[in-house]
Amino acid sequence: MRKVIPALLLCSCGGLAPPDDRFTPQGFSTDEIEILRSAGDAWCERAGCCPTFDGGGSIIVMVPDFIDSDTRVGRCWTSSDNSRSLIEILDRSDRPDWLTALRVTALHELGHHCGCHNHQPAGNVMAAQFDPTAQAITDVDLACL
């Protein structure tokens, strides 16, 4: 797996202008990319933010671990010029609930990419803690846009 992290990625996701919605996926299988697409489609349908996964300036990458021992399962960064997002998702594909976890994590991190800066209570995809029961974007999630 080739891992490319642009040098200018410094800030948590979110800024004044929307970053590039065209993501280059790295390290995901075809089935996993379909999960990313369904998460992107969900944001497109509910919020008009339409991430795609056929290549582009933003990157979504599966990582074996976070270098800084972060306890999250995913995180989102924006380049300092706010033109691109980098979403890192922790590889937990050895777990039986992996595809569910990938969907919820992608929904959450794409929410940050789309401009939702706040975390919400459990039961929402923008919950602060990973919540496998949060399968759909709620009105509570959308209120933070």
Ligand SMILES: [Zn+2]
């Ligand atoms: Zn978050």
